Amino acid sequence: MSHHQLDARNLLCPMPVIRTQDAVTKLAPGEVVEVVCTDHGALNDIPAWCRINGHKVIDTRDQGREVIITIEVGQSD
Amino acid sequence: MTQPRKAAALISGGLDSLLAAKLMLDQGIHVEGINFFTGFCVEGHTHAIRSKDKNKPKRNNALWVAETLGIKLHIVDVIEPYKEVVLNPSHGYGANLNPCLDCKGFMVGKALEWIQENGFDFIVTGEVIGQRPMSQRRDTMPVIARESGAGDLLLRPLCARLLPETKPEREGWVDRERLLNLSGRNRKPQIALAKQYGFEDYAQPAGGCCFLTDAAYSKKLADLWENRGEKQYDLDDIMLLKVGRHVRPKPNMKLIVARDDGENNFLSGYKKRFTSLYSVSHKGPLVLLDGEADDADLELAARLVARFGQGRDADAVNISINLNDGSSREMVISPMPVNEIPQEWYV
Numbered sequence: 567m568s569h570h571q572l573d574a575r576n577l578l579c580p581m582p583v584i585r586t587q588d589a590v591t592k593l594a595p596g597e598v599v600e601v602v603c604t605d606h607g608a609l610n611d612i613p614a615w616c617r618i619n620g621h622k623v624i625d626t627r628d629q630g631r632e633v634i635i636t637i638e639v640g641q642s643d
Numbered sequence: 644m645t646q647p648r649k650a651a652a653l654i655s656g657g658l659d660s661l662l663a664a665k666l667m668l669d670q671g672i673h674v675e676g677i678n679f680f681t682g683f684c685v686e687g688h689t690h691a692i693r694s695k696d697k698n699k700p701k702r703n704n705a706l707w708v709a710e711t712l713g714i715k716l717h718i719v720d721v722i723e724p725y726k727e728v729v730l731n732p733s734h735g736y737g738a739n740l741n742p743c744l745d746c747k748g749f750m751v752g753k754a755l756e757w758i759q760e761n762g763f764d765f766i767v768t769g770e771v772i773g774q775r776p777m778s779q780r781r782d783t784m785p786v787i788a789r790e791s792g793a794g795d796l797l798l799r800p801l802c803a804r805l806l807p808e809t810k811p812e813r814e815g816w817v818d819r820e821r822l823l824n825l826s827g828r829n830r831k832p833q834i835a836l837a838k839q840y841g842f843e844d845y846a847q848p849a850g851g852c853c854f855l856t857d858a859a860y861s862k863k864l865a866d867l868w869e870n871r872g873e874k875q876y877d878l879d880d881i882m883l884l885k886v887g888r889h890v891r892p893k894p895n896m897k898l899i900v901a902r903d904d905g906e907n908n909f910l911s912g913y914k915k916r917f918t919s920l921y922s923v924s925h926k927g928p929l930v931l932l933d934g935e936a937d938d939a940d941l942e943l944a945a946r947l948v949a950r951f952g953q954g955r956d957a958d959a960v961n962i963s964i965n966l967n968d969g970s971s972r973e974m975v976i977s978p979m980p981v982n983e984i985p986q987e988w989y990v
């Protein structure tokens with residue numbers, strides 16, 4: 567399974583969400599993408615976006631300055 | 644079974660767009676939300692930046708609305724094309740630099756492109772006649788429908804019964820009788836309806852959906868255009884207008900002074916693009932310098948930087964100056980006395 571990384575550092579919400587959305591559209595169901603952000607608002611917004619759009623948050627890590635959110639792309643309908 | 648008709652609802656995050664989308668869901672329409680990010684939107688940013696706001700929940704209201712309704716939300720980055728709307732609005736500005744009428748036309752136009760690309764049938768907005776002085780008047784609502792190109796594919800469920808029939812109503816996709824006839828600035832009917840639906844905790848932005856309705860913000864934007872000598876901006880510019888204290892001692896240079904640790908961190912992300920200054924001998928804020936500064940200007944800037952730090956009463960303060968070309972130096976100066984800073988310097 568391919569594992570992708572998305573650099574959304576130094577972007578303020580909702581830009582990290584928009585970048586995640588753009589990245590996820592290009593991926594197939596089951597693929598995994600790790601999003602790195604510096605805006606801690608992403609810890610709320612990206613999981614909310616995933617719940618709404620049917621993707622799964624596998625892991626969220628708060629590393630102080632950076633937060634890393636790992637997403638598994640859901641089935642498209 | 645026939646497929647349900649599909650509507651794209653413009654979701655700002657406020658109560659009206661929430662209710663408009665809900666009315667469509669109640670009629671069995673498949674609804675997905677679109678939220679346009681112009682760069683000026685009043686969303687989490689400033690909360691995310693200022694330390695004092697750190698414990699407030701940082702939720703994105705458009706996402707919250709979509710989740711409450713159980714619909715998908717597409718956030719669309721329109722930063723670039725939106726510039727034309729802000730820089731040259733054909734219908735002019737509102738009370739501040741808010742080009743509401745052009746803005747609405749632009750957004751509905753973008754939504755039209757979106758429904759065409761995605762096979763949706765019509766567009767829904769939460770507009771209410773007479774709610775906003777510029778864009779939501781009986782005479783300007785047709786302007787939005789016409790100039791956006793959406794025509795009768797644009798349905799406003801909250802006031803549709805006061806407006807001419809649209810295609811979704813004519814074709815029987817939605818029942819006009821079950822749409823509303825709200826008008827005016829009174830928010831009570833919406834609040835009652837929200838209660839009826841059990842919606843709580845919705846956002847109620849005071850002025851409007853974006854920073855352009857804010858007088859202090861608009862003043863800073865106007866100052867930027869005037870002193871740069873051209874009406875232009877990029878995303879960094881408009882983000883920075885939301886942060887810090889802005890002081891312009893001369894037309895060619897403006898200082899952006901962090902007000903707390905959160906802003907210090909945020910501004911430090913811009914050190915490559917801007918000259919930055921801070922005190923090394925005393926505690927104090929990080930300051931960005933926007934503009935071109937010669938040695939005399941840098942000294943003036945350094946004296947101001949010292950004034951905003953804990954060395955303000957010291958005889959000498961050592962300021963580190965880091966130019967945006969990568970070079971840096973230190974300068975020992977005497978802080979500028981508070982009473983020597985004219986009020987007009989504060990933007």
Ligand code: SF4
Pocket residue numbers: 741742743744746747778851852853854855856
């Ligand atoms: S308040 Fe801002 S986002 Fe809302 S219509 Fe006016 S210009 Fe557009």
